[in-house]
Amino acid sequence: MPASPLKLFRLLGRTAAGRWTFSRIICAKAPYFASIAPLIEALAPGRCVVTLRDRRRVRNHIGTVHAIAMCNAAELAGGLATDVTIAPGQRWIPKGMSVRYLKKARGTLTATARVEAPPADAPAQEAHALVEVRDAANEVVFDADITMWVSPRRE
Template sequence: MNTLKLWQRCASTLGGKWLFAKMLCFKAPYFSSISPQFVELRPEHCKVRINKRRAVLNHIGTVHAIAMCNMAELAGGTMTEVTVPATHRWIPKGMTVEYLKKASSDLVAIATPVKTNDWSEAGEYKVRVDVLDDMNDLVFQAIITMWVSAKKTVS
């Protein structure tokens, strides 16, 4: 089952969003370190939430920069997964980040494409991820460059 269909099936049931996050973290265990909660997922859009809790804090009591990077990569990657055609594959190629304000609350990451992509040839696909605090202030921003190409066909 593809990721979008799995999300649609899970999101409509009690505890399904929690289960979806657990399944994704089982496949990519590093993401479990931030205990993500998926809020929305559709082509060209993903919204992920994390709670401010001890496991994601730095020495000054704010959400750690790397926890926000992890959150951005999860939101951006999941959005890319449900956006690119099933005939294609993708991999993160790079990420540029900006830390704009101390992250002193729970956070929400919103991933969207920078522009519409042409899937006819392999190339870079840029994803913007904005991370907002409880006051809806932008605390972190990332541009993730994904490399997208057609899957190899087996002859």
């Protein structure tokens, strides 16, 4: 990707077509995310919002949105939020994820990730991306705490 994700989102994210294009670019870079066809609605340091439409390919055997589809949306939102929050001299990788499935998930879901920036000059450390997934009634159906390992970039 030629530009940083944040710069690219600021360029494309002002319109629905631009957000769709940005989402497809991210899915091309990390192809597994394409399995849920996410739409990245908002991206700023400390925050990312991703929507996931309820359709057959993300459903489980009981007709609700599959737990792993929500994990996928949470990891995308948490990863992007972390990526645009850390300092340019840092890198990140998910280290673990704790999730809670709070109620049956139906309809369009919105995953909102929040992450605090670790100090730019800090040694390698953990950061936490906290993600809530809400349904159309604004009820939390799932939440996650994604542990990110943030370390200085190697030269």
